[in-house]
Amino acid sequence: MSLRIQLLGVALLTLALPWAGYRYVQELEGALRDGLEQSLLASATTMAAALELQPLTGSNQTQGIAIESAIYAHPLITPPTIDGYRNDWSSAPETVRSLGSVAEYWVGLHERTVYLFLNVTDEDLVYQSAPTQTPYGDRVLLLLGGEQDDWLLLHGSGPGSVRSQRARAPLFAPTAQYEDRVTGYWRTSAGGYNVEVRLPLDLIHGRLGLAVIDVDHATEQGTRAEAFEVSLQRSWQADSDLGPGNFIYRPRNLDALGGQFVQPGKRMRIVDPLGWVMFDGGAIDPLLESLAASSIGLAERFYRFILARGDAPYQGLEDPPGRLADATLSAALKGESVVAWYARGADASAVVAAAVPIRVDGEIRGGVVLEQGSDSILTLTNEALVTLMSFTLLASLLVAFGLLSYATLLSFRVQRLARAADTALSPEGEIRPALPGRNAGDEIGDLARSFTDLLRRLREYTEYLTTLKAKLAHELRTPLAVVTTSLDNLEREPHESHLSPYLGRLREGTDRLDAILGAMSEATLMEEAVASSEPEIFAVGTVIASCVEAYRDIYQDRHFELDDRAPDVKILGSADLMAQMLDKLIDNAVSFSPSASTITITLTMSERDVGIRVSNFGPLLPESMRSQLFDSLVSIREEHGQRHHLGLGLYIVALIVDFHRGRVRAEDLPDGSGVSFDIELPRVR
Amino acid sequence: MNSGKLVAIVEDELAIRENYSAALQRNGYRVQGYASRQAALSAFDTRLPDLVIIDINLGDEIEGGFELCRELRARSAHLPIIFLTARESELDIVSGLRLGADDYLTKRISLGHLLARVTALLRRVESLTKPDAEPKLLQSGFLVLDLERMSTAWKGQPVSLTLTEFWVVHALARYPGHLRTREQLMTAANVILDDSTVTSQIKRIRAKFTALDPDFTAIETVYGMGYRWVDEGGA
Numbered sequence: 012m013s014l015r016i017q018l019l020g021v022a023l024l025t026l027a028l029p030w031a032g033y034r035y036v037q038e039l040e041g042a043l044r045d046g047l048e049q050s051l052l053a054s055a056t057t058m059a060a061a062l063e064l065q066p067l068t069g070s071n072q073t074q075g076i077a078i079e080s081a082i083y084a085h086p087l088i089t090p091p092t093i094d095g096y097r098n099d100w101s102s103a104p105e106t107v108r109s110l111g112s113v114a115e116y117w118v119g120l121h122e123r124t125v126y127l128f129l130n131v132t133d134e135d136l137v138y139q140s141a142p143t144q145t146p147y148g149d150r151v152l153l154l155l156g157g158e159q160d161d162w163l164l165l166h167g168s169g170p171g172s173v174r175s176q177r178a179r180a181p182l183f184a185p186t187a188q189y190e191d192r193v194t195g196y197w198r199t200s201a202g203g204y205n206v207e208v209r210l211p212l213d214l215i216h217g218r219l220g221l222a223v224i225d226v227d228h229a230t231e232q233g234t235r236a237e238a239f240e241v242s243l244q245r246s247w248q249a250d251s252d253l254g255p256g257n258f259i260y261r262p263r264n265l266d267a268l269g270g271q272f273v274q275p276g277k278r279m280r281i282v283d284p285l286g287w288v289m290f291d292g293g294a295i296d297p298l299l300e301s302l303a304a305s306s307i308g309l310a311e312r313f314y315r316f317i318l319a320r321g322d323a324p325y326q327g328l329e330d331p332p333g334r335l336a337d338a339t340l341s342a343a344l345k346g347e348s349v350v351a352w353y354a355r356g357a358d359a360s361a362v363v364a365a366a367v368p369i370r371v372d373g374e375i376r377g378g379v380v381l382e383q384g385s386d387s388i389l390t391l392t393n394e395a396l397v398t399l400m401s402f403t404l405l406a407s408l409l410v411a412f413g414l415l416s417y418a419t420l421l422s423f424r425v426q427r428l429a430r431a432a433d434t435a436l437s438p439e440g441e442i443r444p445a446l447p448g449r450n451a452g453d454e455i456g457d458l459a460r461s462f463t464d465l466l467r468r469l470r471e472y473t474e475y476l477t478t479l480k481a482k483l484a485h486e487l488r489t490p491l492a493v494v495t496t497s498l499d500n501l502e503r504e505p506h507e508s509h510l511s512p513y514l515g516r517l518r519e520g521t522d523r524l525d526a527i528l529g530a531m532s533e534a535t536l537m538e539e540a541v542a543s544s545e546p547e548i549f550a551v552g553t554v555i556a557s558c559v560e561a562y563r564d565i566y567q568d569r570h571f572e573l574d575d576r577a578p579d580v581k582i583l584g585s586a587d588l589m590a591q592m593l594d595k596l597i598d599n600a601v602s603f604s605p606s607a608s609t610i611t612i613t614l615t616m617s618e619r620d621v622g623i624r625v626s627n628f629g630p631l632l633p634e635s636m637r638s639q640l641f642d643s644l645v646s647i648r649e650e651h652g653q654r655h656h657l658g659l660g661l662y663i664v665a666l667i668v669d670f671h672r673g674r675v676r677a678e679d680l681p682d683g684s685g686v687s688f689d690i691e692l693p694r695v696r
Numbered sequence: 697m698n699s700g701k702l703v704a705i706v707e708d709e710l711a712i713r714e715n716y717s718a719a720l721q722r723n724g725y726r727v728q729g730y731a732s733r734q735a736a737l738s739a740f741d742t743r744l745p746d747l748v749i750i751d752i753n754l755g756d757e758i759e760g761g762f763e764l765c766r767e768l769r770a771r772s773a774h775l776p777i778i779f780l781t782a783r784e785s786e787l788d789i790v791s792g793l794r795l796g797a798d799d800y801l802t803k804r805i806s807l808g809h810l811l812a813r814v815t816a817l818l819r820r821v822e823s824l825t826k827p828d829a830e831p832k833l834l835q836s837g838f839l840v841l842d843l844e845r846m847s848t849a850w851k852g853q854p855v856s857l858t859l860t861e862f863w864v865v866h867a868l869a870r871y872p873g874h875l876r877t878r879e880q881l882m883t884a885a886n887v888i889l890d891d892s893t894v895t896s897q898i899k900r901i902r903a904k905f906t907a908l909d910p911d912f913t914a915i916e917t918v919y920g921m922g923y924r925w926v927d928e929g930g931a
Contacts, residue, residue, distance in 0.1 A: 488804070492804070590919035594920065
């Protein structure tokens, strides 16, 4: 993994900054929430304490009757006109209740008058045809009080006002007894009919039931008399003997009192022990202008998303409308003060609600539910978060960029050093120890200096080694001269004949020593000749051809074959040295090949190189010395001739090949019959 | 005859000096040996020898031989001086210095070959001091060789070749167009060495001619065989 990726990984650590910022804002928000909770709870508790002395239920509710049967009257600001239209009702449409699947109804209270609006679904409207004839047509029933005998009937013979009539179970036939205090308006609608009713509160006696009788034509055929289906739908449980449900409404005394406690930005509800809302005032702040007006940007959506606290969605707290049904808050009615949060979606702040029980003498008489929006928190956290996140992300990016640049710089320095180290050893064997970057003060500079030192010492040593041979030859020269000249004189002085053999062997020995030193000198000479020779472009084939001619003359005991497949190929170098190189190779080939055998010289060419191959029959290359073949002073093969070999010939070959920037290698022939030397030299176009 | 001729050897290695002395004396020369430049100079103050053999490396003075040669040349233009050196590479240096020595050799040379040179050089001095003798010339193209004086001229200008170089050129130019192998050249030059040395000799000879005449191509290399003198036109 490159330095850049590593440092980029380290740069990723700076993402801890925005993360820390995010956590900070979260904590901040948490603290603010806590604060809001506490203050809300305190307010609610205060209100509850103040309300301890007030009666909370507006009607004496009969115990034991199912909550589902209860009918709750929502307050109406203005009395609606009884005209069969609900558009003048001030209560919210959501306060609707359903009467089975037959009808839905709204109930409202204005001062001491109760208003009912029923929307009945009836595909087949049947009016009473004759006054006393069953089935008496579609009609609506009201059951007042708990005695279960005070029935009022409303039906129309057509759209228009209706007067209620007393009726009796179970037939509920209209009687002639009208109750003028309960009047209504009957109007047909798209799916059935609407009935709007008004009746005084006093008539209800705390219990109210609604029922709808639906008369439809039967689908029987083939009978002369008309057949009808009649069904009755009640608003209370039919199979209990308890009768209609409680009629619940808000006591007037609480209006004024509750109104005193209402604070701006807070919605206060006072509930009775069963959860029925006795007072509802105030409103959660509408969204602040600044928030409402601006559209929420993508960044802010993201921030709110990551700050989301998993609050339950806010869906109003009443079910059915008029009764507190939220599980958490209802705990207050068991005596526990509670605070809960509700989310209102991405575009609005969360709502915090506190519910506190109202106790009188240890008995729970109801509760106070106080709600507040958290716009202030929202604004604060919004701004804080946006700013914070933006800055920290920017800081992160900056650091990452900085680290990346620095990594690139480091990487470049290291690579430059690596490249220089690679090329410190030139193709000519020259060592250039001065590496770039060794003036830097840091670890890379140290590395460069260490390398430079190393290369310097290597060069010194190499120089020492390369001159060793020359120095050695030089040192030995003088003592050998002493020996040789002494022997010269000795040979010329009269001596006894029995001494001659000794003199002869002395001569042989010194001759060999001389040859050895001579070969070493020759190598040194060759190195200098190579170093000082000036390259020129020449046709290598011509040189080789003339050499081969010479060899045929010189080495009478061998057969020479020249296979020139690359005529006119030119190289850059020295023709002289090339000839000398070939001399050495042929010398080698002749020495190690049997008498009268053939030595083959092949010239080939490729796209970039010229190939020269010299092959001879004879013993194979010994495995052990294969890699040292071209080093000085290696003499390894069995000799067929008597020339003294130091192996320097191959060293000179390697020297010359090097000078021509080529390659040489020695291989056994595939069939094992001999050896070939292959040289590749770059050619010149 | 050789009798009476005084040869001075300046060589710091006692054994070699004595061996050279013995060989020269056996051939009838008188020999004086000196181990240092100072010793030789003080002796030469009194009297100059007939030929001096100088080892370049004299004791403490690495190039004491060069110094001595300069001083000797200052005193005599014709005194034959032969340089001896342990290293072939120094031959190039010596040649470049143009100190006016008559020959430079390595110590690998055999005593027999050294004697041949001493003889030839002494004979040359004699013929130089007898100017009215008939010059024996060999001409080939622009080359003129005076065989008695052992001097060389190219396009009328003198070329200062050492004795060894002179013998090589003579061997080549004697039969223009004929191939001379390295062995033949070595024999002619009175030296038995290796191929590289001949190559170096030819290189030095070519350099001297080319210094006078950049178009010099009279010595032709025949790869693998040897060299050949090529006439370039009449003179």
